[in-house]
Amino acid sequence: MEFVQGIFSQVILACERDGTVDKISEDFMLSVITQMKPTDQVEAMHACQMALVHTQAMKYGRELANAKTIAYADIAANILNKLVRTFGDQTERLKRYRSGEKNVTVQNVSVSDGGQAIVGNVTQNAGSGNNAKAAVAPPALTDARATPMQIIEPNKEPVPAAHKKGARQ
Numbered sequence: 001m002e003f004v005q006g007i008f009s010q011v012i013l014a015c016e017r018d019g020t021v022d023k024i025s026e027d028f029m030l031s032v033i034t035q036m037k038p039t040d041q042v043e044a045m046h047a048c049q050m051a052l053v054h055t056q057a058m059k060y061g062r063e064l065a066n067a068k069t070i071a072y073a074d075i076a077a078n079i080l081n082k083l084v085r086t087f088g089d090q091t092e093r094l095k096r097y098r099s100g101e102k103n104v105t106v107q108n109v110s111v112s113d114g115g116q117a118i119v120g121n122v123t124q125n126a127g128s129g130n131n132a133k134a135a136v137a138p139p140a141l142t143d144a145r146a147t148p149m150q151i152i153e154p155n156k157e158p159v160p161a162a163h164k165k166g167a168r169q
Contacts, residue, residue, distance in 0.1 A: 003041055003044075007044055007045065007048060010048065011026060011029050011033070011048060012026060014029070014048075014052050015029060016126060025055060027049070029048070029051040029052065029055065032047065032050070032051040032054070033047040033051055035052070036087065036094075039098075042097065043094065043097070043098070046093070046094050047094075047099070048093070049090060050087060050090045050091070051085055051149055053086050053087045054087055055092065056083050057083035057084055057087060060076050060079045060080040060083060061080055063076040063079075064076040064077050064080055065078075076143065117124060127157075
């Protein structure tokens with residue numbers, strides 16, 4: 001019960017203008033929060049923040065449209081840009097939170113002679129049962145401009161690459 005009272009109080013304070021509560025903004029924010037259907041306190045707080053960021057983005061969009069000087073237009077555009085980016089980040093983070101996705105960042109990788117490393121986004125496909133084969137993923141790093149590297153099969157002699165006439169060796 002304390003959480004609901006606290007979050008409701010914060011929404012009201014966020015909608016206060018010159019000592020009075022803007023009822024339209026309050027109703028809008030509560031509608032947005034309700035429609036996001038938060039399932040826990042973290043999602044509820046996230047929904048409140050997203051509603052507030054959106055209302056402020058709309059405010060600064062209006063400020064930009066009505067700017068009387070280039071300097072003020074520049075300030076409004078800068079703030080609007082930050083708010084819109086923040087909203088996009090919040091949307092992505094809420095999506096990841098709801099899906100249970102975890103991000104792991106590897107800071108340092110050591111590969112010994114003969115070892116292999118994968119660079120890029122790697123996902124593991126869950127098999128569907130007995131001897132299920134995972135889908136073959138494309139290489140993590142590719143460059144369409146580069147000549148593909150020769151694949152040497154075990155127990156086969158490597159074939160020398162053909163050189164153009166006059167090319168360095």
